Amino acid sequence: MGHASRMAALADELRAEGDEVTFSSSGEVTRWLKAKGYRCNDVPLVDVAFNDSGAFSATETLKELPVLMGRMCSQVQREVGNLGRFAPQVVLSDSMASTVVASKLMGVRSVAILNQLRLISSPRTPKTIGQILAGGSITLVNGLWELCDEILVPDLPPPYTISERNLWNAGSASSRARYIGFLTPKGDTGAPGDELLDLWRAEKRKRKVFWQVSGPPPTRGPFLAKALEAAKALEHDYLFVITAGNPGGETSPTRVPGGYLYQWCNISRAFIDSCDAVVSRAGHVSISDYILRAKPCLLVPIQSQTEQIGNANKAEKLGFAIVADEVELDPTRVGDLLRELSEERYGTRAQEMKRTADGYDALRAILSALRKA
Numbered sequence: 001m002g003h004a005s006r007m008a009a010l011a012d013e014l015r016a017e018g019d020e021v022t023f024s025s026s027g028e029v030t031r032w033l034k035a036k037g038y039r040c041n042d043v044p045l046v047d048v049a050f051n052d053s054g055a056f057s058a059t060e061t062l063k064e065l066p067v068l069m070g071r072m073c074s075q076v077q078r079e080v081g082n083l084g085r086f087a088p089q090v091v092l093s094d095s096m097a098s099t100v101v102a103s104k105l106m107g108v109r110s111v112a113i114l115n116q117l118r119l120i121s122s123p124r125t126p127k128t129i130g131q132i133l134a135g136g137s138i139t140l141v142n143g144l145w146e147l148c149d150e151i152l153v154p155d156l157p158p159p160y161t162i163s164e165r166n167l168w169n170a171g172s173a174s175s176r177a178r179y180i181g182f183l184t185p186k187g188d189t190g191a192p193g194d195e196l197l198d199l200w201r202a203e204k205r206k207r208k209v210f211w212q213v214s215g216p217p218p219t220r221g222p223f224l225a226k227a228l229e230a231a232k233a234l235e236h237d238y239l240f241v242i243t244a245g246n247p248g249g250e251t252s253p254t255r256v257p258g259g260y261l262y263q264w265c266n267i268s269r270a271f272i273d274s275c276d277a278v279v280s281r282a283g284h285v286s287i288s289d290y291i292l293r294a295k296p297c298l299l300v301p302i303q304s305q306t307e308q309i310g311n312a313n314k315a316e317k318l319g320f321a322i323v324a325d326e327v328e329l330d331p332t333r334v335g336d337l338l339r340e341l342s343e344e345r346y347g348t349r350a351q352e353m354k355r356t357a358d359g360y361d362a363l364r365a366i367l368s369a370l371r372k373a
Helices: 002-014 027-035 057-063 066-087 097-106 127-145 172-176 193-202 217-233 270-272 284-292 305-318 331-341 344-357 362-371
Strands: 022-026 040-042 090-094 109-114 150-153 206-211 237-242 254-256 259-262 277-278 296-297 322-324
Touching: 002 022, 002 090, 002 284, 022 027, 022 362, 027 040, 040 066, 066 090, 066 097, 090 097, 090 284, 090 362, 097 109, 097 127, 109 296, 109 362, 150 362, 172 322, 193 237, 193 270, 206 217, 206 270, 206 331, 217 237, 217 254, 217 331, 270 284, 284 296, 284 344, 296 305, 296 331, 305 322, 322 331
Parallel strands: 022 040, 090 109, 109 150, 206 237, 206 277, 237 259, 277 296, 296 322
Antiparallel strands: 254 259
16 A cells, blocks of 8 residues: 555656556555556466464475465566557656566566565564575566656655665665655645544543554454554553555544544544654655654564564664564553653654655655656
8 A cells, every 4th residue: 555655646647747657566455546547457467475473484384485486577568568558758767577477578668666576574483484585586576667757756865765764785786776755645634623633632631653554464463452452551641543454445534442443544644743652563655744844753564474573673773763573562561661762862763764765755766767768
C-alpha cells in the first residue's frame, strides 16, 4: 500500500498535466486503486511468505520459490499484453521487476523507483537458506534492474539514507541509482466539521498517539491486537486513534477503550500532523511520512522482515525514533517507550530531519525523468 499510495499521488500530478495513466498491481491494492478511480490491470501476486504469527518466513519463501517464479513469469506475460494495449511512451515501475522486463521486451523506456535492491535474511534464518536467498536476490534482482533506463531512489543521500541496508553494496545497479528525496502523498487535512478530528485536535489533557497498522494481511492482526490492548491499558494518560490498515474497510471510526478505531482511515495524515507520537510498522513510505511531518515515532518492524528492521534501526540511529520488538510489546512496554519518546531530543531531531528532507523535490525529479525523450 505504501508503494501504491505514493504512485497514486504521482498519477494525480500526471493527470493534472494532461497525461494518461494506467496502473498494474495485485489483489487488494488493485481494488483500492480502482475504488479511487484509476484504471488498473490486475496481475498475479508475487510476495514472500509469512507464518501464523505474522513474521516473515525465509524457509517458507524458499519452499515457494518455484511457484513465485512461475507467477513472476505470468506477470511478465500479462504485462506484455497490457503494454501492447496501452502503448505507453514510458513505464514507471515502483519496485515491480516484471514490468521492467516486459517494457524491455516491448522496447519501451522504463524508469524504476526503488528503495530495496537486495533481500537480506534475518539472523533467525538458517544459514544455508539465508545465503541462498541473499545471494540469489542480489544476482537476480540486479540483473533485472539493469534493464531499466534510469533508477531513482526515493530516499535521502548518505548519511541520512533510511534504506541504506537494502541498497548499499548491492552490485552495479546501486551504483547507477540517484537519490531524489522522499516521495509521499500530500496530507489530507480532513473534512470541515469532522467530529473526531476536531475532538483530537482540541485534546490537551492527554497525549495523542496515532497507531498505524499496515503491511501484508497476515501481519496486521497481531499488531492490531497489540494496539487495542495498549489503548485500553493506557487510557488515563493517552488518547489513541488506531487504523487497522484494511483497504476497502469501513472509513467511519468506532469507539474502543482508550480511543477510536478505523478499519481504513482516509485522513491518517491529518491525525499524524496533530499527534504527539506515532506507533507504526517500519515501511519506507511510513518513515518518510513521519520525517516530512517531523513526528517522533515508535517503530515496530514486521518480525524477521529485514527491510523494515534495517529502516527502523537507521531511524533510531538518526535520533527521531525508537525501535521495539513486537514480541515484547505489552502495554507496560508501550507506556515506557512513549514516555521516552516524549523527551525533547526526539522532537528536536525530528525537526532537523524534516529540514533536511524539505530540500528535495522527489515529485519533480520523477516527472523530469519521465519527460526525457
